[in-house]
Amino acid sequence: MRHIISLLVENEAGALSRISGLFSARGYNIESLTVATTEDQTLSRMTIITTGSDRIIEQITKQLNKLIDVVKLQDFTEGNFIEREMMFVKVKADGESQRAEVKRLSDIFRARIIDVTDTTFCIELTGSGDKLDAYIRSMHENNIVEVVRSGSMGIMRGEKALTL
């Protein structure tokens, strides 16, 4: 099953490689990993999307917790949480009908066009992974120039929070 694990990690040089190294050394899946510092400069917040049986997920959380650089960890999957991913898509857009079609689709998905040239559009879109997938599917494959996805990040709903 797919799990979304959120971590507070020491903001130190080796922390990221310890975590990614753990996944590769133990053969765990990693779908995406995002990381950036928080309002507290000593801490980074990381979101890992992974898949595995209950037993594997239990091992993943235990092994992550064992790392000295991991300060706090929570598996959001069971709880009530929000997950979002951001994407840039650059598409070919030459000719009136093509430009109109891209615009129309982007409106439906509530995407924003953030850069325009005579021949291309660059579109920004935020949402669940599924929504981003759907947007890409809606484009003609031949029109896509490049896709940049951030990987998912998550946060608990309500008053619950992953803090120190």
Add this chain to the structure above:
Amino acid sequence: MELSGSEIIIQFLKDEGVKHLFGYPGGAVLHIYDALQKQDDVEHILVRHEQGATHAADGYARATGKPGVCLVTSGPGATNAITGIATAYMDSVPLVVITGQVPSHVIGQDAFQEVDAVGVSRPCVKHNFLVKDLNKLAETLKKAFFVATTGRPGPVVVDIPKDITAPHIKIPYQYPEKVEIRSYNPNFKGHPRQIKRAVELLLSAKRPIIYTGGGIIMADASQELREFVRKLGYPITQTLMGLGAFPGTDSQFIGMLGMHGTYEANMAMHECDVLICIGARFDDRITGVTSKFCPYAQIIHIDIDPASISKTINADIPIVGGAKQVLIEMLKQIDMTELEVDKTALDAWWKTIKSWQAQDSFAYEQTKDLIQPQAAVEELYKVTKGDAYVTSDVGQHQMYAAQFYHFDEPRRWINSGGLGTMGFGLPAAMGVKLAFPDKDVACVTGEGSIQMCIQELSTCLQYDLPVKIINLNNRYLGMVRQWQEFFYEKRYSHVYMDSLPDFVKLTEAYGHVGIRVDHPDDLHDAMKEAFKLKDRTVFLDIITDQEANVYPMISAGKAHNEMDISPLQQKVQASLKAKGELV
């Protein structure tokens, strides 16, 4: 006190109570070696290979319970140390390894003797540090010792760039008495309700077994374990790493379990209804095929490392906590509860176990002209009165040592269980001898393994570390040969040790005593002689039966009750069967 980085390292080690440092110099640690040279509080042991430094520190740590400390240079010094670091990691041994690094300003430029020591060691350390700021040096060293020695112990690498140790840059130094790491908080206590449930389950057992490992030794919980086992009257089996925690000669000890464990221990594992595991980790050499592991048992697992619990085998009652603290609590609860051991069931269980024991699964055929390897270990046991520290390498000889030397005390049996590192035995023995100069220290090895770190014979001479090398010389990489015999129809592929050196001459060249023995009649005298020479390192080269095998054996995909047993035991079983008495 104003000190340079190098002086801080030395002063810190003194303040931390470190007496011995195993190391090898080089460019990146020259400043540190200069500071070392100016003092006598910390004794430096110059090994002959950095692998030797890590194994020696490891042996020292296992025998004393104190952390072992190493100092090596950057690049090849650090990479040579990796095997020893990985060895300590797999067996949870507290080590602090200081590696020199190229100066900060050239890190990342492929400088001479630069290797990313933090990166290279990362998968086989408990934690590691790169010191970037002289002002953090003492605190980082303290953190390293703190992490290495607490919780589930393990090796910690501290990588120190050369500029940090420069002699002319001095800063105030104060020994950091305590450090805190906000994300690191080992739990020793164990959950009281879980402990209560465990005690209830234990006392409801009809066919219980206690299975313990190296965690008991690391936690210094032997006394508590002994009390626990005796109070319950249950059978106990120990892993290769756990031997000695409970006395090997006690009647409640039914032998080591696992791949080369006793018939009775493995059968009892298979048939038990309640299994309590303390400080062991259900390693694949212990469980055999997991799908057939302990099919009738409810399992209690006590470990300080939560990640060890339910990793390979699911625990019905998991308890995260230190072996010592949890055992103390269990003893209390056993005294308090109204529940009692089911004596009738236990008697019947012991009767079954004794009938398995009677088959004597370690028995071997004595030969007139050939020394059997088992006999050599038995002789060692006799001559040292069971009171020696025994290190070993990896192979058949290691299994014979574990099977035939009955360790009555913890920290006496020192071997590389998890990583299975050939070359471990001799340097480890040096570390032990350094810690206990008045004790007999023997290294049981094979002609293959000993050659992996044989250069340390030179260190033995320089530092007057008279260890006894008991070489079970079968002219084969015996354990590999055994697998090729069993599973590859005797296609012996590159396991014959041709062109062996004359070990007697070799030892003499190193300034020690060499004795060669090839006849059973001479074994006793040779062994006696080796240990009589108290202040000499002796290499006892024992020419043994070439094709002896280690029995019993659980081979791949097999369960505990599907052991391959020795030809001798097969005969015993056949005659029991004929009489209708085979259980």
